Amino acid sequence: xxxxxxxxxxxxxxxxxxxxxxxxxxxxxxxxxxxxxxxxxxxxxxxxxxxxxxxxxxxxxxxxxxxxxxxxxxxxxxxxxxxxxxxxxxxxxxxxxxxxxxxxxxxxxxxxxxxxxxxxxxxxxxxxxxxxxxxxxxxxxxxxxxxxxxxxxxxxxxxxxxxxxxxxxxxxxxxxxxxxxxxxxxxxxxxxxx
Amino acid sequence: xxxxxxxxxxxxxxxxxxxxxxxxxxxxxxxxxxxxxxxxxxxxxxxxxxxxxxxxxxxxxxxxxxxxxxxxxxxxxxxxxxxxxxxxxxxxxxxxxxxxxxxxxxxxxxxxxxxxxxxxxxxxxxxxxxxxxxxxxxxxxxxxxxxxxxxxxxxxxxxxxxxxxxxxxxxxxxxxxxxxxxxxxxxxxxxxxxxxxxxxxxxxxxxxxxxxxxxxxxxxxxxxxxxxxxxxxxxxxxxxxxxxxxxxxxxxxxxxxxxxxxxxxxxxxxxxxxxxxxxxxxxxxxxxxxxxxxxxxxxxxxxxxxxxxxxxxxxxxxxxxxxxxxxxxxxxxxxxxxxxxxxxxxxxxxxxxxxxxxxxxxxxxxxxxxxxxxxxxxxxxxxxxxxxxxxxxxxxxxxxxxxxxxxxxxxxxxxxxxxxxxxxxxxxxxxxxxxxxxxxxxxxxxxxxxxxxxxxxxxxxxxxxxxxxxxxxxxxxxxxxxxxxxxxxxxxxxxxxxxxxxxxxxxxxxxxxxxxxxxxxxxxxxxxxxxxxxxxxxxxxxxxxxxxxxxxxxxxx
Numbered sequence: 001x002x003x004x005x006x007x008x009x010x011x012x013x014x015x016x017x018x019x020x021x022x023x024x025x026x027x028x029x030x031x032x033x034x035x036x037x038x039x040x041x042x043x044x045x046x047x048x049x050x051x052x053x054x055x056x057x058x059x060x061x062x063x064x065x066x067x068x069x070x071x072x073x074x075x076x077x078x079x080x081x082x083x084x085x086x087x088x089x090x091x092x093x094x095x096x097x098x099x100x101x102x103x104x105x106x107x108x109x110x111x112x113x114x115x116x117x118x119x120x121x122x123x124x125x126x127x128x129x130x131x132x133x134x135x136x137x138x139x140x141x142x143x144x145x146x147x148x149x150x151x152x153x154x155x156x157x158x159x160x161x162x163x164x165x166x167x168x169x170x171x172x173x174x175x176x177x178x179x180x181x182x183x184x185x186x187x188x189x190x191x192x193x194x
Numbered sequence: 195x196x197x198x199x200x201x202x203x204x205x206x207x208x209x210x211x212x213x214x215x216x217x218x219x220x221x222x223x224x225x226x227x228x229x230x231x232x233x234x235x236x237x238x239x240x241x242x243x244x245x246x247x248x249x250x251x252x253x254x255x256x257x258x259x260x261x262x263x264x265x266x267x268x269x270x271x272x273x274x275x276x277x278x279x280x281x282x283x284x285x286x287x288x289x290x291x292x293x294x295x296x297x298x299x300x301x302x303x304x305x306x307x308x309x310x311x312x313x314x315x316x317x318x319x320x321x322x323x324x325x326x327x328x329x330x331x332x333x334x335x336x337x338x339x340x341x342x343x344x345x346x347x348x349x350x351x352x353x354x355x356x357x358x359x360x361x362x363x364x365x366x367x368x369x370x371x372x373x374x375x376x377x378x379x380x381x382x383x384x385x386x387x388x389x390x391x392x393x394x395x396x397x398x399x400x401x402x403x404x405x406x407x408x409x410x411x412x413x414x415x416x417x418x419x420x421x422x423x424x425x426x427x428x429x430x431x432x433x434x435x436x437x438x439x440x441x442x443x444x445x446x447x448x449x450x451x452x453x454x455x456x457x458x459x460x461x462x463x464x465x466x467x468x469x470x471x472x473x474x475x476x477x478x479x480x481x482x483x484x485x486x487x488x489x490x491x492x493x494x495x496x497x498x499x500x501x502x503x504x505x506x507x508x509x510x511x512x513x514x515x516x517x518x519x520x521x522x523x524x525x526x527x528x529x530x531x532x533x534x535x536x537x538x539x540x541x542x543x544x545x546x547x548x549x550x551x552x553x554x555x556x557x558x559x560x561x562x563x564x565x566x567x568x569x570x571x572x573x574x575x576x577x578x579x580x581x582x583x584x585x586x587x588x589x590x591x592x593x594x595x596x597x598x599x600x601x602x603x604x605x606x607x608x609x610x611x612x613x614x615x616x617x618x619x620x621x622x623x624x625x626x627x628x629x630x631x632x633x634x635x636x637x638x639x640x641x642x643x644x645x646x647x648x649x650x651x652x653x654x655x656x657x658x659x660x661x662x663x664x665x666x667x668x669x670x671x672x673x674x675x676x677x678x679x680x681x682x683x684x685x686x687x688x689x690x691x692x693x694x695x696x697x698x699x700x701x702x703x704x705x706x707x708x709x710x711x712x713x714x715x716x717x718x719x720x721x722x723x724x725x726x727x728x729x730x731x732x733x734x735x736x737x738x739x740x741x742x743x744x745x746x747x748x749x750x751x
Binding site for chain 2: 066067068069071073075130133137146147150151153154155156158159167168170171172173175176177178179180181182183184185186187189190191
């Protein structure tokens with residue numbers, strides 16, 4: 001408890017039991033995920049799912065699309081976060097498959113409880129989806145999907161998400177090898193005064 | 195490429211090719227000695243360092259801690275941690291250090307602060323602090339000054355001499371002008387001026403102009419936690435290690451994990467036992483050994499090097515190997531501003547404030563530090579940890595905050611003193627083993643009350659600074675006991691008395707005439723927690739002396 005009760009805890013969800021060794025463990029798998037994503041990108045074929053059944057992909061994508069919704073700017077859906085997650089679950093996050101399977105079942109259960117005629121989370125209205133997710137927003141499953149959605153939205157497009165750099169464009173990040181000063185508003189103003 | 199035989203005794207084995215080991219390797223090999231450097235991590239190159247947050251940056255760690263591609267891998271080398279000796283130590287990834295050729299200088303931010311004169315004399319100037327081992331160094335700033343200058347010129351440091359009114363005297367300006375100011379630096383300067391403080395251009399181990407055959411910084415923004423793709427960061431990998439290798443007398447042997455320093459019947463070091471990448475054990479013979487394995491691994495290796503002659507661990511007659519462990523205390527505050535800073539570009543830090551460097555009796559407690567401003571995030575890490583606590587964690591509000599704040603956020607980061615306590619230490623875990631079957635590193639650490647007061651004091655100053663700079667909103671990370679550290683100091687402290695220190699003022703082990711420890715472990719006090727510059731100045735000074743002693747035959751093999 002002592003070691004956990006820290007800055008780290010402030011920053012991280014303790015619900016998932018993610019360790020800082022996460023990346024180290026999965027490093028070879030991350031390489032594999034990149035290569036996989038690059039291959040399927042280059043093959044020219046439409047991307048297909050390896051882990052998710054199509055219905056499950058729809059459900060998870062709907063959750064991701066509530067975490068980072070679409071508006072006048074692309075959200076998780078347009079950034080193809082679902083492909084990032086699918087690949088993650090086949091490569092560097094293989095051990096999270098069960099969390100998704102279980103989480104999906106629970107989500108169906110909750111959806112049925114609240115909306116007895118339901119035909120799945122993704123078929124509910126946005127307001128109903130938000131209501132459902134608010135009910136589980138402190139669960140390990142929600143935290144995991146949130147984490148993967150953020151990673152898929154903002155990681156290098158080679159991993160299958162952040163399509164057309166949609167996430168980077170939203171936040172105003174560019175990936176370039178060189179920049180020249182001035183870089184931002186305040187240093188531009190500062191240099192003008194000199 | 196130079197290759198030495200295990201069975202032939204080389205003049206020196208250096209354990210660790212990091213900030214200190216790289217410097218010592220270059221100095222000893224250019225002075226004509228044969229050197230084998232055993233580095234536990236891989237030999238990576240500029241081409242291996244790419245802009246990929248998921249690959250290099252461990253997003254599940256606090257953003258100021260880092261990744262485990264360039265650093266030690268806690269799945270293979272677990273740490274355990276407890277606050278005090280009676281507690282049960284639990285698994286953590288507490289001690290983080292560079293684990294590749296170049297060590298921590300590959301992925302560090304590049305803050306390159308000299309110590310001030312007072313750092314070497316705090317026990318005399320301030321007096322005793324109860325319950326601590328606060329002590330003067332056996333050397334003064336003046337002793338080290340020529341080597342600070344040497345480090346700055348050999349490695350390539352950018353900065354502006356005379357710009358900081360609190361700077362100690364220097365014999366030479368910086369070799370390179372400061373890097374261009376960024377918006378975070380402008381805001382720090384603006385706030386500081388309003389408060390009557392003094393911001394100055396950050397001394398940085400990144401080239402502002404081409405230097406000695408190396409490229410200047412291209413401002414790509416991937417410095418902290420990443421290796422520099424341009425060779426512009428003045429790591430030992432980019433600067434002095436190539437010079438060492440060119441002598442033909444220095445072999446850098448990567449993926450070589452030293453498990454024991456061996457001694458002969460006379461109590462002298464005669465080589466080291468290490469594992470190759472296939473976990474096969476080898477014995478490299480050497481006439482002398484220089485341990486530059488960092489403030490956590492150096493004491494661990496000494497403690498693992500027990501023998502009949504050294505039952506408490508090698509060079510440990512004082513019982514102080516591993517004791518007085520100090521780490522990177524500080525505080526982290528954030529603010530958002532009206533206009534885009536685009537601070538993801540270029541180097542992290544361009545302005546620093548040291549108005550509160552010295553301890554001040556008026557504050558009522560020991561401690562001081564420095565403050566820098568930066569944007570401490572990459573995109574994923576920002577989304578996970580960079581937004582203010584009142585921002586929704588998902589949905590339209592979350593997306594809006596991401597969009598508005600990524601380029602409008604500044605981190606004000608303070609770096610503060612950490613008192614040396616004997617009860618804070620590195621020991622061998624009796625139960626947990628690493629992937630090679632060696633005892634895991636066990637950290638025992640609890641901050642002194644004055645360290646907490648100092649961190650809180652700096653937290654408050656940082657928030658004032660954000661206000662004065664015109665922040666629309668500001669918040670702070672809680673000031674808490676450390677959960678992890680990247681600055682490892684004090685565990686083989688330097689001193690004149692063999693009873694109260696591990697190495698002498700030239701880094702020679704009091705107990706073993708041909709064994710030297712040169713890294714953060716030699717620190718007597720923490721400085722203001724920007725240790726790299728001083729580690730490297732000490733390495734130049736130690737190497738100078740080792741060369742002199744070796745040439746005059748005063749290092750008995």
